[in-house]
Amino acid sequence: MKIFSAQQIYAADKFTIKKQEITSDALMERAAVQIFNWMHMRMQGAPVKIHLFCGIGNNGGDGMALARHLQEHGYHIAVYVVNYSKKRSDDFLLNLERLKERKVWPEFLDSGSEFPEIGRDDIIVDAIFGIGLNRPADDWVVRLIQHLHASQAFILSVDIPSGLFMDKGVQNPDAVIKANFVLSFQAPKLPFFLPGTGIYLNEWEVLDIGLDPEYLTNTETDYELSGKNEVLPLYIPREKFSHKGTYGHALVVGGSKGKIGAVHSASKACLVTGAGLVTAYVPECGVLPLQTNLPETMVIADEGVDVLNKIKYDIEPKVIAIGIGMGQEVSTIQAFTTFLDENKSPLVIDADALNILATNKALLKRLPKESVLTPHPKELERLIGKWKDDFDKLKKAKAFSKKYACVLIIKGAHSIVIYDGKGYVNTTGNPGMATAGSGDVLTGVVTGLVAQGYSPLKAAVFGTYLHGRAGDIAVEQSGYQALTAGDICNAIGKAFIDLFVIPKPPEVQEQAKESEQEKS
């Protein structure tokens, strides 16, 4: 699914209005009807008080039009105009008039107003600012937002939580609505997925308002979401007359005394992702534990006992993962430098190898093209420098990826794969995965895919999806707290199987759940 910028959404509006020969007000009406239907289906006429806070632009216009539909269906509403500017949009004014024609008189709020009382069990519709926010909100609007939060009522935001910018981070946390639910038009917005802005919403859903498919299909976006629909076409089926040689030999280089487990996790993940052969390359101290605990992998010992000193081997791997648990001893840095000079295989680079690259930036030039780098936020900062906000981070990450022709996986709640100026935002995963070693598993998964012939970009996008999906499957058994990297690894097979499971409609899922409960 594409993630459009504000400018692209405005252009889609224009295109749709022209092509479908409709007015802009008709498009607003579609948006309002969609929100109304969504609410009506859940509320079924419940006599809960609904407070609609509407700005003076088109987001406010959506709120006004929604108020009309709620009123027509007998809902208990109170409508407020958050009068932050004299420049009201035409469609806002039109919908304000329509409301007045039905004898609904909104209360106008400005800097001198006393704010309305809101009950804890009421519902707030937040239609103050939409994607048109372009400067900080006035102090009194910030106070209003605080007042809404203080009520503890459920907040449903229209399109985007008011106060979030489409292209920059949050400067004043008090000036942003914390939405319980966001109903966003046509496509989700980038701030929903970034750590500094995604915290302002709990859940979101997209409502189709019929923007023109020609525009939506033909417009290239800077970001897209990677869900099942997007990764399924990447899957390479296994062939009947294939053999282990078909699926590539992966080498996993890393480990140091006390950190051999990282190599174990990555090597196992690489195997269960489908690599034909996996060899682990570790210091001498890692040979016995690996041979004992992971007999399916081969092991090559470095000349160093506790740390890597040489990185010399006589195989020709299809791909090499390097850095996990490796440490940064002087001899290891030297070995890594020489390795980069001699290496011919594609690389997946993680952990200490990233840290060594960050402190010796000249080494970055020696990476083969399309190397996959998998930094967590701290490692990323060491590589690209500090950032102002998430948007600045993405800009810097894109510049870095371009400069060194590498694929970056920015790990996080929504990991984002960056390559060739584009970002692929992952949709799977859960907070249970914030646990030691889960990154090592990701490295193994991506390496296992490259071994089987996936391009580095596809391996990064598909691997990040599979890794998160495995975490989601495993957490159903373990719960968030008890989830371990090993559980994620053990569920990778199920994540593959799940690719081909057609989701049941929600009512069937509900019935299945109920009959499960009855059985137990």
Ligand SMILES: NC(=O)C1=CN([C@@H]2O[C@H](COP(=O)(O)OP(=O)(O)OC[C@H]3O[C@@H](n4cnc5c(N)ncnc54)[C@H](OP(=O)(O)O)[C@@H]3O)[C@@H](O)[C@H]2O)[C@@H](O)CC1
């Ligand atoms: N295709 C779709 O998705 C559809 C989307 N629709 C809806 O339209 C919404 C976008 O509407 P919008 O462009 O009118 O902007 P909105 O967010 O209402 O802001 C209003 C204006 O306020 C101003 N302003 C900005 N910051 C300010 C500040 N801090 N303090 C004071 N003023 C400030 C700024 O105007 P300025 O003063 O800069 O000229 C801005 O234009 C979108 O989110 C969705 O809900 C549907 O209706 C139809 C189809």
Ligand SMILES: Nc1ncnc2c1ncn2[C@@H]1O[C@H](COP(=O)(O)OP(=O)(O)O)[C@@H](O)[C@H]1O
């Ligand atoms: N809150 C979260 N939601 C989803 N995925 C998460 C979350 N926290 C961490 N992860 C995932 O877990 C992995 C953690 O990697 P990393 O920090 O390198 O762990 P380690 O170094 O211990 O292996 C990443 O793939 C990241 O995307």
Ligand SMILES: [K+]
């Ligand atoms: K809003």
